[in-house]
Amino acid sequence: MVDLDHKGWRIFASPLVGFLLLFLGFPILIDLVYSLSRVSFTNLRSPEIVGFGNYGEVLGDAQFWRASWFSLRFGVITAILECVLGLGLAVFLSPLIEKRSWLMAPLMLPLMVAPAMIGLMYRLVLHEFVGPVPYYLYLWFGDSPSFLNAENAFWTLVVVETLQWTPFALLLFYTAYRAIPNDVREASAIDGASARQILTAIELPLMRPTLIFTFFIRFIDGFRVFDNVYTLTGSGPGGSTTSLPIYIYEAFFKQGAIGKAIAASVILFLASFVGLYALTWLSRRGKGAAS
């Protein structure tokens, strides 16, 4: 292995640093300036600096907090559901998939569909007059609920998101589950452990890093949800299905409130950074305790 000195590191790291400065640093700098400015599409090149007014407007906007609550709730609930279902399926289907590995391909199919297409697909699937779900509900029960009104839209969206992304959790959990050496299971069985004890005391603790990682990934994806929600319900009646990315998009493009939209995205960036840092810290602490 080549042992690089300080100067060597500088030389090799400089292209990467240059790239980051150009493609991340510059836009971030522009964003910071815009977030402190009164700016619209008509004065993009000459923004008027107004201080922290945009931040105040965002933090004082009830819709921003409503969108934050929607994103947080959506992210947590879908991540939990996907992880629980994915784990259950991974453990339950493991013997079957081990023998017939091709089964994994159809199980992964939902991941191949773009989220925006999923939204459009469910617009048809749930439509009272052309969708199969209401059709059979009318046929069997004589009625069909409103899937997308203000009360039910959140849970309909949760189900749609969970159905699409549970296979992702299943894939990771199955891989982690199969990676546990069989010797460990056999030794536990010889010691008299029941199947439930093997699962809860042996397998799940060994899968914990994957469980935590998958939960984080799914939470982040759920928190930043945009495509399928936007194509299925838009921002919802009265803004009831406005996630944070939808809030930012609408402020930017629909209202032309560029400063406000960017201030909201900066707040989101800072909150995400703090949240992720806290989670990483917790994860490290957990690892330390386990070791």
Next chain:
Amino acid sequence: MLKFTKITLSALALITTSLGAANAAVTVLGWPGGSEETALRAVAEAYNAQSGVADADKVELLFYSRDGFYDKLQADMAAGSSAFDINLLATYSIGRYASYMEPVDLGPDAAKVFGESVLKTMQFNGKQYGVPTDLSLHFMYYRKDLIDALLADPAARAKYAEISEKYLGRRLEPKAPDSWTWDDWAATALYFAKSVNPESPVRYGTVLQMKNLLFNIMVWQSVARANGGDWMDASGNITIDSPAYRTALELYKKLYDAGASPKDSLSYEYAETNAAFGSGQVATALQWNAAASELTDPAKSPAVAENVGIVAPPAGSAGRADHIHGLGLGINKNAKNKPGAAKFLQWLATEDTALLYARSGGSPALLPDVAAKIAKERPDLVTLGQYAGAYGYVMTGATSASAFPVYELQAKEFTGYWSGQETLDEALANTKAGMEKLLKQ
């Protein structure tokens, strides 16, 4: 080496020349993927085929995808793009783009082709910014078979009167659709709703498009306008919190809550409305004129096509009103070939070109004597022109730079009221406050 250099320089010269030629052409950014694109292609071809058009003024067409079209257009124009000389514009977004565009003189004959009210759909601050190529307004679609049966049956008429008294507070008699008031329409919608009248032959009396979407507000607001509603008065005061707006908002909520419209109406827009009406389970629908071809085509709507009737939107206390907005073409401020662009637009505003555009599938709003020349081929355009001339309106302030966000605001607040998340007072107060801020920017 010398040979290589010569070849390279020649190639560069050729590329530069061809780029120059391309730059000299008039590039038109049109509305993609529909009848507007087909019609624009036809007139562009006809224009280019004229012997008097110089090569440098020939028209080339450019199309984005429809998704996020206006967002992309806005970003391009704000960036000072000169990739197109002529761009699409719409009545509700004209104020947003006017600062990136050049006013255009269409000549004195344009008013004889389109009429002043239609030319106004492309005006901002008294200046003409474009040629109105396609006009959109709303029709009231209804099932002729159902209405005829209702009018002919005394027992049904009695039931109708009973329902109207219970829900609307007045005993109403069924009428022919072309003389409907909004209350008559509401009574009809309630009569044909299974939740109100279990003997109704269809599931719903109407289909309301109530998704939180600005275009749905355009459909609904004719109820408010027919009762005298407007965004602002002559002094610039916001007049949204008015009896007209209250009546119109309450009427939709009453129908939705009574089950006269599908349960998921709060997620319905254009496509869902067509699907619902086309299913044969809905008696009436207030819908865009563009849906006429689909709903009256037996191949596309076999359940209803033979029985679809079309009338203007019903009347209110202030008469009949029909929201109109136009799509049109205007000149980009950063255009490379402004004289060529102006020539093409002036040609587009002549009678012969407007008729060619109409024959090629476009929907220009033409004055009655002009529309009469294509009445056999495009009878729908005669109706379009009649309704636009007689009932067409644009809300005061609805061509301003803030029109788009105002519609967005109304969509959010009014759907909040219809879905029961806000009271009527809250929705109107929030809308008024938001509009005051937006329209005074």
